Each structure stands twice: as structure tokens, then as C-alpha cells.
Amino acid sequence: MPRITFIEPDGFRRVINAPVGITLMEAAMQNGVQGILALCGGACACATCHVYVDAAWLPSLGDKEEMEEGMLECAWEPGENSRLGCQVHITSDMDGLEVTVPQRQGAI
Amino acid sequence: MISTIVIVGGGQAGAQAADTLRREGFAGRVLLVCEEPLLPYQRPPLSKKYLSGELAADRLPFRHRPFYDEHRIELKLGARAVSLDPRARRVELAGGEALAYDRLLLCLGAAARRLTCPGAELAGVHYLRSLADVTAIQAAIKAARRVVIIGGGYIGLETAATCRQMGCEVTVLELADRVLNRVAAPVVSQFFEHEHRAKGIEINCNARVIRLEGSDSVQRVMCADGSEIRADVVIVGVGAAANSALASEAGLACENGIIVDEYCRTQDEAIFAAGDCTNHPSPRFGRRVRIESVDNAFEQAKTAALNLLDRNVTHDRVPWFWSDQFDCKLLIAGLAQDFDQQILRGDPASRSFSVCYLKGGELIAVEAINHSKDYMAARKLIAERTHMCPAKISDATLPLKEAV
Ligand SMILES: Cc1cc2nc3c(=O)[nH]c(=O)nc-3n(C[C@H](O)[C@H](O)[C@H](O)COP(=O)(O)OP(=O)(O)OC[C@H]3O[C@@H](n4cnc5c(N)ncnc54)[C@H](O)[C@@H]3O)c2cc1C
Ligand code: FES
Numbered sequence: 128m129p130r131i132t133f134i135e136p137d138g139f140r141r142v143i144n145a146p147v148g149i150t151l152m153e154a155a156m157q158n159g160v161q162g163i164l165a166l167c168g169g170a171c172a173c174a175t176c177h178v179y180v181d182a183a184w185l186p187s188l189g190d191k192e193e194m195e196e197g198m199l200e201c202a203w204e205p206g207e208n209s210r211l212g213c214q215v216h217i218t219s220d221m222d223g224l225e226v227t228v229p230q231r232q233g234a235i
Numbered sequence: 236m237i238s239t240i241v242i243v244g245g246g247q248a249g250a251q252a253a254d255t256l257r258r259e260g261f262a263g264r265v266l267l268v269c270e271e272p273l274l275p276y277q278r279p280p281l282s283k284k285y286l287s288g289e290l291a292a293d294r295l296p297f298r299h300r301p302f303y304d305e306h307r308i309e310l311k312l313g314a315r316a317v318s319l320d321p322r323a324r325r326v327e328l329a330g331g332e333a334l335a336y337d338r339l340l341l342c343l344g345a346a347a348r349r350l351t352c353p354g355a356e357l358a359g360v361h362y363l364r365s366l367a368d369v370t371a372i373q374a375a376i377k378a379a380r381r382v383v384i385i386g387g388g389y390i391g392l393e394t395a396a397t398c399r400q401m402g403c404e405v406t407v408l409e410l411a412d413r414v415l416n417r418v419a420a421p422v423v424s425q426f427f428e429h430e431h432r433a434k435g436i437e438i439n440c441n442a443r444v445i446r447l448e449g450s451d452s453v454q455r456v457m458c459a460d461g462s463e464i465r466a467d468v469v470i471v472g473v474g475a476a477a478n479s480a481l482a483s484e485a486g487l488a489c490e491n492g493i494i495v496d497e498y499c500r501t502q503d504e505a506i507f508a509a510g511d512c513t514n515h516p517s518p519r520f521g522r523r524v525r526i527e528s529v530d531n532a533f534e535q536a537k538t539a540a541l542n543l544l545d546r547n548v549t550h551d552r553v554p555w556f557w558s559d560q561f562d563c564k565l566l567i568a569g570l571a572q573d574f575d576q577q578i579l580r581g582d583p584a585s586r587s588f589s590v591c592y593l594k595g596g597e598l599i600a601v602e603a604i605n606h607s608k609d610y611m612a613a614r615k616l617i618a619e620r621t622h623m624c625p626a627k628i629s630d631a632t633l634p635l636k637e638a639v
């Protein structure tokens with residue numbers, strides 16, 4: 128299982144062995160990662176699974192669809208490397224991936 | 236000293252409240268009591284990807300078992316609370332066990348409204364609220380071809396779309412003159428009626444169901460205008476009523492839900508309530524509301540948990556909601572009530588548009604179809620009580636956040 132590091136809002140580095148096939152959001156929820164709320168359960172309707180992806184990893188995560196793009200535009204402090212965790216499916220080549228959880232989630 | 240907090244109801248609100256109590260450092264006992272014999276799980280996929288089989292059951296729970304163990308959240312699953320004694324601060328469970336509490340949180344949710352016409356008790360008539368309900372529906376439609384859905388609200392339409400994708404012949408019967416009539420603008424109703432019909436679903440509006448007929452199991456749905464629709468399975472989605480009996484029988488005020496204030500407090504200082512079961516004030520919208528949504532259950536549960544710990548925070552957020560039907564996503568921000576202007580943005584024929592609601596010039600709600608940008612912008616604009624320019628709103632080439 129790929130090892131993925133979530134850097135939580137208080138700086139804690141939570142390392143997770145994530146099963147392939149589920150999403151980054153699900154891996155975070157199942158392991159109680161602080162700061163990921165995932166209220167809509169992956170429907171791309173809440174923007175509370177927002178993460179910043181380590182720049183080196185961005186290309187390997189694939190492109191954002193228009194719906195995700197729109198959600199992120201007005202999310203809390205979006206960046207070039209913002210993704211919605213529920214739209215990223217974990218693959219075997221993501222071993223070592225690092226993502227940072229923002230200080231806040233949702234709109235505004 | 237608060238040493239024991241009992242939460243009755245382990246749905247979205249109950250699970251969230253337990254989580255928040257621990258994250259906020261509460262060190263006493265937390266008991267989460269739920270009638271359903273399952274780890275707290277998400278309901279929205281029940282009418283969507285779980286019904287279709289796309290999402291497996293193990294992806295429904297919010298958290299897995301170790302999370303509850305690690306956080307010392309004592310789960311009492313398959314346990315129904317049958318009575319409440321506010322004086323003695325005790326909850327009694329079916330079977331006789333009594334739980335003493337220092338503070339109690341009621342997260343009882345809502346129950347599907349039952350059909351009352353003759354024939355409503357026939358086999359083959361289903362409701363959709365719990366995982367057990369979906370298991371029964373899945374078994375029923377395996378052997379069935381014709382599914383009749385009574386009620387064209389969110390759950391009815393989502394279920395219709397999913398059953399159609401699973402290969403059923405589907406008819407939706409709606410009492411009003413359009414689907415989603417209580418919850419969306421006419422143009423949004425028209426859009427969804429069109430989408431469903433294009434996928435081969437029959438939608439009959441102005442259809443008053445008067446009787447269900449069949450020998451062993453339901454076979455026909457009879458309407459007031461004399462029409463008769465053949466059915467192998469009937470799924471009823473005619474709204475939900477708050478589960479408030481536990482509270483009202485204990486003498487707590489209830490009216491369309493358990494009455495709470497903006498701190499999620501009931502009349503009893505030791506008893507709080509959150510989620511679908513509450514009737515609560517919305518300071519922002521200046522009225523009492525009962526809202527059935529994930530967002531409301533989550534936010535109220537968080538507020539209630541903080542106030543169980545005497546933090547004095549109020550619940551006054553901009554509500555939001557979503558619904559998935561086929562490849563269309565309806566995103567709603569705010570409450571479209573008491574508005575004085577309704578403005579269309581974009582062309583429904585493009586399958587991506589939105590409807591904005593203004594009251595005295597202020598943006599109070601937006602319904603966005605396949606338009607996450609307008610929806611997210613709206614959540615912010617509504618929260619900030621922004622006055623908008625109607626002419627700019629109707630110019631869909633301009634981002635909504637610039638239509639001020
Ligand atoms: C099919 C379906 C689709 C939905 N889709 C969406 C959607 O797309 N978006 C959205 O925002 N919302 C949606 N909702 C609504 C959302 O799921 C609810 O608003 C939310 O679950 C409310 O959470 P709650 O904790 O208040 O109640 P519930 O989730 O209903 O939980 C209440 C729990 O309390 C238990 N309980 C009740 N009485 C007792 C008792 N006396 N003793 C012990 N336990 C008891 C119940 O069995 C239940 O498990 C949907 C709901 C359904 C049914
Ligand atoms: S979980 Fe809601 S947008 Fe990702």
C-alpha cells in the first residue's frame with residue numbers, strides 16, 4: 128500500500144498506508160486526519176476535503192475536471208497546487224506523496 | 236462537573252458531535268446510542284451510488300471502528316431509546332437498561348412520511364431512509380421491471396434516476412404541477428423534468444395517488460383522475476417528519492421538530508438537540524426552520540457539542556445542499572424564501588446555469604446546475620450579505636462575484 132503523508136493544520140505529519148482505489152479524502156477520513164471534513168462524502172459539493180499537493184507530485188495526479196476547478200476557485204485560500212481530496216484516486220505509484228491540509232475548509 | 240454525555244441517535248449529527256467532543260478535549264464518558272445496528276454512516280449515497288451498487292457498503296461509514304475505540308466513544312448500536320426522564324437525567328433503552336447522563340444530546344433524525352391511502356400496506360411498497368431500506372429495495376428491483384416512484388422531490392428523483400440507470404422502467408408521480416416544487420425554481424424543475432424524460436422516465440405531475448392495488452404484492456397505482464399505472468415495486472418519497480416523540484413524551488416543546496434555540500438548547504438546561512430532528516431559529520433569515528441536510532446536521536452538531544462544554548457558540552450559517560441525478564449536479568446555497576427577485580443566469584439548454592434569489596437587493600440563495608463556480612461564489616456572497624446588481628447577475632459571462 129502506498130504511504131501517504133498528510134501534514135495537518137498544526138504541523139503534525141500523519142503517515143498513512145492507503146489502499147489503492149479509494150480517494151485521498153477517504154484515506155484521510157478513515158484515519159481521522161485533522162482538518163479534512165469531507166461533508167459531501169466525495170460528491171464534489173462541499174470543498175471541505177481541500178489539500179495542497181507537494182508540487183513535485185502534481186503532474187502525476189492527473190488533471191482537474193471543470194467541476195473541481197469551480198469548487199476550488201472560491202474555496203478557502205486556493206493555490207496553484209490545490210486539489211479536492213475526493214477527486215484524487217490513490218494509485219500504486221503514489222508511494223511517498225505528501226499533501227498539506229489547509230487551516231480552514233469550505234467556502235470563504 | 237460534567238462526567239457523562241449521552242448522545243441518542245448515531246447519524247450524521249450524533250457521530251459528528253461525539254467527534255467534536257473529543258477533539259475539544261472532553262475527557263469524560265461519551266456514549267453514542269443508535270437504533271440502527273451499524274457504525275454511523277452517510278445517507279446521501281443511499282439514493283445515488285450505493286443503490287446502484289457503484290459504492291460498496293464499507294465506504295458508507297464516516298469512520299471505521301478503531302476511530303471510536305481510540306477516542307473512547309462508547310458505541311451502543313442496535314439500541315433504541317424508549318423513554319427519557321429529564322428530572323432523574325436518565326434515558327431508558329428498549330430491553331430496560333437505563334443510562335444516566337449529566338448532559339444529553341438528541342440527534343434523532345427524521346423518518347420517511349408514510350403513505351396512508353388504501354393499499355399502502357401491500358408488499359412491494361418501499362421507503363428510503365436507511366441502509367436496511369435500500370437492501371430491501373435492491374432485492375425488490377432485481378426481480379422487477381416497473382418501478383413507480385411516488386413523490387418528485389430530491390429523494391424521489393434521485394431514486395428514479397438510479398433505478399433507470401439500473402435498467403428499470405420508471406414512472407414518477409408528483410402531486411404538484413411540477414417536480415421539486417417546494418425546493419427549486421420553476422426553471423430548475425423544468426430542466427430536471429426534461430433530463431429525466433430524455434432518459435426514458437415517465438413523469439406525471441398533478442397526480443394524486445388514491446389507492447394501491449394488488450393481490451399479494453402491489454401491482455397497480457391508482458390516481459384520482461382515473462389513471463392506473465402498473466407497478467412491480469413502489470418507492471415512496473413524500474418527505475420526512477422529525478423524530479421527536481422521545482422529547483415530546485418527556486415534556487419538551489416540539490412543533491415540526493424539537494424546539495431549540497440558536498445554541499441548540501432545548502427547554503431543559505441539560506438537554507440539547509441537533510440535526511434533522513430540530514426546529515431552530517435562523518438569525519440570518521429571521522425565522523424558524525427545520526432543515527434536512529448534511530450541512531445543517533454537521534454544523535448544528537458541532538455547535539451543540541461545543542455548548543455541551545459550555546462554550547456559548549451560536550449556530551447561524553448559510554445552509555447548503557446538493558443533489559445528483561444522472562450526470563447533473565444541483566448545488567444550492569442559502570434559503571430561497573421570502574425573496575422578491577428571481578434571476579436566471581445562463582441558458583438551461585447549455586445544461587449549466589443558475590438561479591439567483593434577491594431580497595431587498597441582497598443575495599439570499601442560489602440554485603446552480605452543473606455550475607460549481609456560481610455555487611461557491613454564492614456561499615461567500617450570501618454569508619457576507621452582499622447587495623447585488625440584477626442586470627449584472629443576468630450577464631452569465633460575468634463571474635457572479637463581480638455582479639455587485
Ligand atoms: C436517501 C437520502 C438521500 C439524501 N441525500 C442528501 C444529499 O444529497 N445532500 C444532503 O445534504 N442531505 C441529504 N440527505 C439528508 C441527510 O442525510 C440528513 O439530513 C442527515 O442524515 C441528518 O442527520 P441526523 O443525524 O440529523 O439524522 P439521521 O442521519 O437520520 O440519524 C438519526 C439516527 O438516530 C437514530 N434514532 C432515532 N431515534 C432513535 C432512538 N429513539 N433511539 C436510538 N436511536 C434513534 C436513527 O435510527 C438514525 O440512525 C439525504 C437523506 C436521505 C435519506
Ligand atoms: S468531499 Fe465534498 S468536495 Fe470532496
